[in-house]
Amino acid sequence: MSKASEIKAAIKAIVDADPNYPMNVVVQSIEGETCTVKFASGFITSDVRLNATVTDGEDYLLLTPLEGSDVTILSIDGTLSNLVVIKIDQLKKFEFFQSGLKVAFDSEDKKVQIKNEAVNLKDLFSGFADIIKILKVGVLAPNAPSSTVTPDVLTAVEQLEAKINQLLK
Structure with a gap:
């Protein structure tokens, strides 16, 4: 058995899921553009990306799930160190920023923000x-x-x- 196959088998045993398929987990906490999640088996892992890529660019779309809600994640390469959220059941915050226009909906403070570089x-x-x-x-x-x-x-x-x-x- 190859090293990659051994890793996939170990992940499958730990999280009780196949890393090549989407996995349903519960969000434990949010840390910027990543989150910590808990698998049905009780296994907890952090640094799960909310976007496929994490960049410091000025243009982005960020959907932040509600803590305690279900999300679906997928491993990009079959390891636990490269997980990304692909579906969110309950949304805490929606932020869109493109070419100086920002639109944000925040269910936590129940407010909406719309602004551009000149005015809000x-x-x-x-x-x-x-x-x-x-x-x-x-x-x-x-x-x-x-x-x-x-x-x-x-x-x-x-x-x-x-x-x-x-x-x-």
Whole structure:
């Protein structure tokens, strides 16, 4: 029996699964772009990658599973040192970052983040709320109807509109 066959047989005995096939495991903890998982046999291993490759690049898609949830993993080379998550049953966090645009959904704090290199959606809505709080219109005479908004409010609205156009289609 070759060394590779011996390793595969040992892994199969330890984890009670064939390393050449997808294996269902439970997520124990998350460590950045990797996680620690527990096999049905009770065997625990760490450094299971959440993506096929771990890079420090600026463009990525990262799906982070919920601790305690089931995931399906696969060994890239038949060893325990090269495992990667291929399916997630419960999602804790979704992060997409491409060419300066970031979209993140976080079920832990129940918030969404959308931003690009120039502006983020939260700041836009905060700016809108600030404008509403200071909204003023000119009054021509007592008991007369209001006229247009004052120049400072108009400037604030135009700045907000420009930022919205930088972020949203």
